[in-house]
Amino acid sequence: MVSAPLTSLWKLLVYLTFTLCLLPAQVIALRLRPDWSRRLPVFYHRVCTRILGFHVTVEGQPSSARPTLFVANHSSYLDITLLGSVLEASFIAKSEVATWPVYGLLARLQNTVFVERNRARVAGQRDTIADRLTRGDSLILFPEGTSSDGNRTLPFKSALFDVADIAINGAPLPVQPVSVAYTKLNGIAIGHVFRPFFAWYGDMELAPHLWRVLGLGRIEVEIRFHPVVTLAELGSRKALSAHCQQAVAAGLSASLSGRAPILNKRVLSDVIVRPAPG
Secondary structure, rough: OOHHHHHHHHHHHHHHHHHHHHHHHHHHHHHOOOHHHHHHHHHHHHHHHHHHHHEEEOOOOOOOOOOOOEOOOOOHHHHHHHHHHOOOOOOEEHHHHHHHHOHHHHHOOOOOOOOOOOOHHHHHHHHHHHHHHHOOOOOOOOOOOOOOOOOOOOOOOHHHHHHHOOOHHHHHOOEEEEEEEEEOOEEEEEEOOOOOHHOOOOOHHHHHHHHHHHOOOEEEEEEEEEOOEEEEHHHOOOHHHHHHHHHHHHHHHHHOOOOOOOOOEEEOOOOOEOOOOO
């Protein structure tokens, strides 16, 4: 499974050119049209999935309630593009992301909430996230706290699940678990050995990893949206965290093992959508 340098170069040039063309539009939208500033990133990420070679299958129905707290597993910076292509939502990211070249700027333009991995600051960060939610902004949380190797779901950190204990127009905040799985490369199932081609974790460097991804070919990804829950239903943030982890882990396992065949699928641009089973 070898990356093609010429393919990587071509895709990188197209990706950077498209990004530079869209940046001014998003800056203007943030100042003048907040509704456009939520929609434009979806268009941007959806085109980027095609440029990067992703073919995304979506199972289940994303919550249409605004706001919703989406809770997903995290194995790569690529998850941002994949989830951003199907959700009008901003991300909750570690503060280091703000300093990354290109990706840091893109994160700020998508109104990302940056948090520090510092227990002493959890309360303040929780208030910042809660404020964004009460203003109607849907957010995407990666509660593992770091990226994994993509073969499993790491334990969820429950501290930030406290933000779900707020009422939106008198109703509990909707929380939706989401599973993201990289499943096939050029039609061949991706096993444990080759999953690090897509997962980005440990001390991997970002630029060489992205260069390799760009030259790989057609990458199939499954995104599974699980039933919406609330903290009020589960009783506590720890119970909510445990429930979300179990749902996300089960979805990831099902995707990686090839269970739940695609039924009644429809195509939305480069994204295939299918209803949840049952």
